[in-house]
Amino acid sequence: MNFNINGETHQLEVDLRTSLLDLLRDHLGLTGSKKGCNQGACGACTVLVEGERINACLALAVQYQDRAIVTVEGLGGEPLHPLQQAFIDHDGFQCGYCTPGQLCSAVAMAEEVRRGLPSFVTADLSSDVMTLDHDELRERMSGNLCRCGAYNGIVDAIAETYAKEPA
Incomplete structure (x- = not known):
């Protein structure tokens, strides 16, 4: 199978039942995405596939052949991705276990807002301009849990990075 991960092509022979998360961690050594609940x-396992966030633990690797996959390792290098820097500046992590998934999810969430996709709490579905306020941000990030409770720093980091941008 051929995979495009973080801009690099990988040709691998793996069992068809291998999850995308296990492919990344066990076969490619990309351990940023975490196996939290495996359900x-x-x-914690959130990665981007062609810009959309998915839970890699639920995805079979075979489904994502030849598609552009980005893990937390592919988000930034030198310099850091602006969101990574904001997480540092706002203490958006404690143990850091959820951080890779939070980062990937927030990057995709910002793109969803730019495309005008509503969430459960979007107040005005007819508006061309979507505001990424506190409630909207928390709702959109609700699929990413933090056992340490660093939500205030996470929300502040995401807000600083994306709330200023026009949707």
């Missing part, structure tokens, strides 16, 4: 409930 799609915590979001």
Whole structure:
């Protein structure tokens, strides 16, 4: 199978039952994405597939052949992705276990807002301009859990990075 991960092509022979998360961690050594619950409930394994966020623990690797996959390792290098820097500046992590999933999810969430996709709490569905306020941000990030409770720093970091941008 051929995979495009973080801009690099990988040709691998893996069992068809291998999850995308296990492919990343066990076969490619990309351990940023975490295996938290392995049931799609915590979001620690969130990666981007062609810009959309998915839970890699629920995805079979075979489904994502030849598609552009970005893990937290592919978000930034030198310099850091602006969101990574904001997490540092706002202490958006404690143990850091959820951080890779939070980062990938927030990057995709910002793109969803730019495209005008509503959430459950979007107040005005007819508006061309979507505001990423506190409630909207928390709702959109609700699939990513933090056992340490660093939500205030996470929300502040995301707000600083994306709330200023026009939707």
